[in-house]
Amino acid sequence: MLSRAGAILAVLCSTLFYIQGAQSIGQDTCVLFKSSGSSFPIVSGGKATPILISQDDWPGVQRAASDFVDDIKKVTNEKPKLSNYTVTAIESSTTPESAGNTSVIIVGTLGHSSLIDEVVKNTKLDVSSIKGNWESFLSTKVDNPLPGVDSAYVIIGADKRGTIFALYDHSEQFGVSPWYWWADVPTPHQSQLHVESSGCSHGSPTVQYRGIFLNDEQPALQNWAMEQFTNGTGSAAMGSPFNHLFYNKLFELILRMKGNYLWPAMWGSAFAVDDPQNQFFADYYGVVMGTSHQEPMMRSTPNEFSIFEKGSWDYLNNNATIKKYWRDGVQRAKPFESYYTLGMRGFGDTPLSEETNIALLEQVVEDQTEIFKGVYGEDYDISTIPQLWTLYKEVEGYYDDGMRVPDYVTLLWSDDNWGNVRRFPIESERNRTGGAGVYYHVGDPRDYKWITSTQISKVYEQMSLAVDRNAVRVWIVNVGDLKPYERETEFFINYGWNATRWNPANLDDFVAAWGQREFSLSDSEAQSVTEIVGNLTRFNSRRKPELLNSTTYSLINYREAENVLAAWDTLEKASTAIYNKLPSGTKPAFFQLVHHPVLASANVGRMLISAGKNNLRASQALLSTNDLADQVEEYFETDYDLEVQYHKLLNDLGYYYWQQPLANTMPPITRVQPKKQALSGVMRIVPEGTPGAWPGDNPNQCAQGYDCPPPSITLDSFSTFPNRYIDVGAGGPASFTFTVKSSSSWLQLSPEQGSVSAKSPEQRVFVSVKDWSQLAAGQNNAVLTFTAKASGQADLSVTVNVVANKNTLPAGFKGFVEGDGAISIEAAHTTRRTNASGVSWTELPSYGRTQSAVTPWPRLGNGGNNFTAGAGPALEYDFYNFNTISGSGNVTVTTYLAPSLNANDVDRPLAYAVQIDSLSPQTSRFIPASAPGSLPAAWGGPDGFVANSVVSVVTRFGGLKPGAHTLKLHMIEPAVVVQKIIINTGGLKPSYLGPPESLQV
Template sequence: MEFCLVNGEAATFLLEEECYSGVAKIAEKVCGDVELVTGIRPVTRRISKTYLDEQKESEYVVLVGTVGKSSVLEKLNGRVPLDKIRGKRESFLFQIVDNGTKATLVIAGSDKRGTIYGLFHLSEYMGVSPWVHFSDVLPEKRKKLTLTEKDNMISREPSVKYRGFFINDEWPAFGSWTFEHFGGFTEEMYDLIFETLLRLKGNYLWPAMWTSSFSLDGPGDANARLADEYGIVMSNSHHEPCLRHSEEWDLVRGEDSVYGNEWNYVTNREGLLRYWRDGLQRNGKFENIITIGMRGERDSMMLGSDATLKQNIDLLKDIITEQRKLIAECINSDAPQMIALYKEVEAYFYGNEGMMDGLKDWDGLDGVTFMLCEDNFGNMRTLPTAELKNRKGGWGMYYHFDYHGGPISYEWVNSSYLPKIWDQMTEAYEFGIRDIWVVNVGDLKFQEYPLSFFMDLAYDYDKWGISNYNAPEEYLKYWIDREFGSRLEHQAKQKLETIMKGYTRLSHNRKAEAMAPETYHPVHYCEAERMLKQVKELERCLAALEVQIPNELFPAFFELVYYPAKGSLNVQKLNLLAGMNHYYAKQGAVIANDYANELKKCIEADNRLTKQLNALLGGKWNGMGASEHIGFRNWNEEECQYPVRMYVEPANKARILSYVKGDGEVVTAGGDWTGKKLVLKQFLRPDTDNGTVVILNGGREPVEYEIQCDNPGIFFDKKSGRLETRDEITVSIDKNSMGENKTFVIHYRGGNIHCEIPVRQQLPEKLKEMTFVETDGIIAIEAEHYAEAESGDGGKFEKIPEYGKTLSGMKAYPCDRTFAENEGPKLIYRIYVEEEGNYRILLYTAPANPLNQWDRVEFGLSVNGRETRQIPLIPEHYISGEPSCQEWCEMVLNQIRIVECKDYLRQGENEIQIQAVKPGFLLEKLVIVKAEKKLPESYLGPEESYYIY
């Protein structure tokens, strides 16, 4: 049986007279989608309860209804399985019914939102993206649209009850844009936001709040009425109680105001209660989750720093008690309520263990949702204990793709990485946070990709959640197909996948706002050079893809991909070039000037890119790229500045500066009096038979040089040359023919650069597989390259692909489990060291916070079968989310936590065993270093060592 939606003419959409007005509005939007795809707009027609009795239709019709609000649907029960969605939350069925003439498509929802999701499911079927209007993703044109019985489906109930986002930090970008195009934060603008949210199968919103009042700007309550009409559940941020908005207070406060003039419950109790009562009476008739509690003015602490914990808790309990009385009086006692346990309120939640109960133990919050928050940089902190996991009222999570605050704000374009979102939000879900998920998306623009994943994960956890470790990679392919479809060839889609994965991973390693010239080391491990190569490869890929994009897809491509990718890559490149410019300038190498000029081009490219955005589609998105994003020194943008460009005045004589590539510990111009020589330690790696010396010109004129070497086993790609600015000399060896004198000299008229090649002795013949070999006192191991893995206590380590800063991550599952001592899952690593002695074992772990105030994040460490030690990741004085805590600031900016342990290793083979103990531990890399050796400065750490395989 075939249902023809469009074939020369369009099917008619039928809605009963009593259908929800919001459903009728969405039906019109879906008719607009049909027109966008086919050029033909269906009409909608209202029908009576007796429609089926009178039906004489000879046309295709789409029958839209909601269970419990549709007599027509009930008459179809049996032919359409309404009982499979009846009583469920936000579910729908989508079924073709044979009516004897032409088939009818029935879209039935279990409730208002279910019906709306069912309507938008038809849009998805036609290839219409959720971002069709907010990001200009035009669907592919089609002349005919048909469905068959294979398209019948019954939707699931959403995994998370309330799913949505928070428009925040909306100036200068979103605010400038909405005032230019909509005259402010008006109903017309929110209509676009609500539609986008519903297309994403969301239902929950925290509105913009920096300079706006949602319930006044519609104008009046038009925003709130429209939200309720669409079934959007409105709420307010953590410091906006009782349906009043932050900015409203300044509009009504005053010495002569009935509300008083002080946002202070101690001195203005009656005024604030009156203020909250009026807010509840005004907005209580709509569907809301009411924020309760209180913070100080402008999101600060309520009482002074000299107030005790008990004074703060007692005050907050009094406030909440009175607020809940007002809610019962103005609405009803069962109205959904939420308290955000954010910043210092988290301490009030815990209280003082064994001495004073916190809010978590107080029955005055029974039935209220506890809204937790990560540390503002995407890392979980407080999560429900097993005892509280199933409490009445449940749990919410306030997550961040955007943040305005310390140590550095990030508000520009997407810098969130899907593997990390997946890891942290699946952890939240497994800990029982399943009632509310809300994410701070800042200006919303340029957060489309991570937000799509966040919303789909919340809607269908079974598909994208903990059972699918490859979910981030699979989702990227799905997202590319959804947004760009068949109009891109397979090769172009591969490029797009490379770009999306590449730029988001680089941004994960270091956000654009946090990038600085000194982030990546200019020389050690060729770190800056390797990163610059990655950036340029991605830029070339992006440029090649740009010319393959069909014209009708270009605006969507520019908004969803090009601007955030190109912008992010350019900021990465800008800072890498600045770092190399500064390094070479300090050495006196004239190539520093080349880097300075390249850096200037990057600054110009940044300004040019934003102008291109502002001009797109006749200025449709003008202003959306206005957020500061280069050179943050603090959280506030006033201190932002472009990197300084350094220029070198060349020396008036011949000068060659030299160093070993990847090792900047020694830089020499070859003056005999310095005693400096270059040691090519690369040759200590068993798998390496070549190395490189970098030479730089420090003078005004080119310099002639030659290499002097009498060892028959040492070879060079060039024995002489004329150095203009920079050159590399590749050295290779034949160990079997090397003589005793393992040195060579680079001679020029200004000096002699002495170089030495150390060669290690042969390794034992029978080293076990996956044994890593020390080089110059250092061993580096990527976490996934363990020798053995053992399950334990019902758990096992699993690889999260591409999670880490360098390769991947290893995490123990179930992720909410605390494992008994010596009984948890284990990873075993094998290493070979040249000398016995004391060594430092550095574990590079994903950022982690205590998941309970009185708990620790721990792992077990055992070397060579000795007793397992329980090692904490978190220092005693650590405070997550607190900009005054240096350890936390470094962790979130560097996207890594490095934990150092000391142990004794024997000469030869050793085994290091890592055991899972407490939740939150995710291993990315191990580095083992001789106790007395200084590890070269770098951002990513040493590259992985040679190992037997």
């Protein structure tokens, strides 16, 4: 049974680096597991080196030092003695706590630890690299630091969290995962622990405040917390289980991940009211507290207002009550480290009334400023009080319409609820004293809380824009119930901790390092897990599981649905192979973090596609309809079995609106009468690429649906598919045998005969060309005859026309070749790339729906300016076409772009240009304009830009002849992300992902 955190997904999962050494992610290591000539022992020969800390250091540092001691014991089974040192002892001629020891570990905060200050004075240690720098630290070996001590390994923080992060950084390198409690990650045993004498160090983080927001925490996280941290009774005011026992575990996790900031659970909770100790312990641990974008002045609104105040949430008519309410919140938070949210929104994460105007909201902020002066004192510099204004939804519209706040207030820019930041600071906004930040989260058009579906490459792409545009004061990520986004949450915070560690080329190293740290994997196993995680999040981000349906993937074109199922099968086998090899103590963590998401996601994919096939087969009068219905029901039950295995209480299949449903819902299925023959006879023929079926009438055979000609299939010498298939199925309970005869010897049939019965109601026949070199150039025709023999019935025959198009290339051509009437190109597979002004198109590996993506780099290249079409860096793709649309000389180019929003101001919308040969480049500004504070109409909805995970932009070109050509993509604006390009020469068919990549010669 999964322990502690495993039980979280009893209620959680259904609602919703690179290692240079040791076990650290994204950090230079100084830990060794055996002695070297210059190393310092932490544990050696069964003995642990004592640890000294100063009595006058921060309580949170002393608490973290206790964790540090426990972590060493977790790893080695040896527990160091931790001594709280006093100034008097420092001044004595000996060090009693270290008597008999020639070496000790000394931990403390520069300027806040008399012990560390004494060591610095005695050894003349150079601490200039960290002094006065936010959350910085260093560690190193020193000689004769104190009386009676020959040598010491000192761990020094520039401030409270600098010391805490230094301790946890060492613990992570020892092998203690930040998720040891929350995800049951085991700690590998080591008999020895040593550190390099030169130690470890880290400067100020890239992002000053790095945090998480618990949101949509009902019912999953709340029910689990009620079970884990209470006797079944929540707080008196709200019945909330989120007490200091819960939050203390969360505070520790945040700090171990190198985060420092929290927006607490809000929907059925009130942080400061649920447990009066919550605020104290946040400050004690060292976590800065804030409240969400809709909860001003450290009050949990609307909950606290509804409980403690009277009247409406109406600043025009009830402002005296509201101001007192806010004043009380500031007074309550004043003793603690807080980041105040300013402004005002409506109750329950809604806009204010229609009467709201900028003058009123500016008055709100002015009055909040006066509240700070009243609470902190008129002489207090309130610009030093951390304050932010979240530009979320309609609030961004207020800003766009001219509303302003004091320069010292942080502007917290928001995403679109789907990881696409709506705007970043433009040049004139980047030097505000309050700085800027990003609120990153989930929501409309559909919450995606069920299972991990966020690509790390996508997070990196968006947040690297935030780094380049100096939105680095605050990053806050909405993690929902925290699970199942552990890995992605850690990357978000890790990237904010040190953005210089990560670049487009090494993002997979994060997952590899994470896999080694969490599961003690070999290099090859870690690479396998990297591929598993990459494919899992790719498949789930193509279209969130909550928005998938039975026809998302084409059931008839490009074998799309079949390829999706095959990919899930391969992924499940790879995950199972790793899972089966793991020790029993590691399996629970792997199941939570990797294996369950794979199993559950694959099962949902199978269920939905099988439901689509079921409905299709029913329309084709095939008996296999019923087998597919049985499969859907089986997958539906498997989902529940996985749910039980993960100790879940709810599941999120069958979403109808933004929130999870109250019960699971199986996708619609149908059945055919298994005892009755189809009107047209025993045999049903379904050629690849059509929803029709023969013989008899079917509305999908031809336009009129009756008296349709025989079906046909087309083979192409440059198709990505070397064959075509024809399904032979039962039209009822009667068994039959069949044969296939070809009118031409150049066709290969496999098999040429078979049998179909109620127990085996379908068989697939593949058709291919034996040897293309033996065919004449152009169109070659043949006829297949399928003949069925059934007991007591006359033979039934169906003919299928076969067209084999043989095309030839001129000698020496290199590039992509048209097949099946289209040319499909992964954007990264260029023939040539040209740079301009130090800017080039750079690949983002593992990004997007199919393989990767490309984007201009550096993000602020060319001085942050744009290019005119044709003057900037270009991507070039040589291709050869044999056709144009209906022989007209026209083709269309469909570019699949990431659904990014504008990284610049309104006068510089995202743009790129497409060109073929020397034809004029065609510029596309592909994100429609929208009113301030809103998104384009095409953005949301179940089939909008974000739901589809691409914006498909169609460009038309005329005057092309068959032959060799070059397509060029020109950069105009930065932050454009291109995934795939499709050139339609007349044969492009509907599909979700587009045709597979064309052959390249």
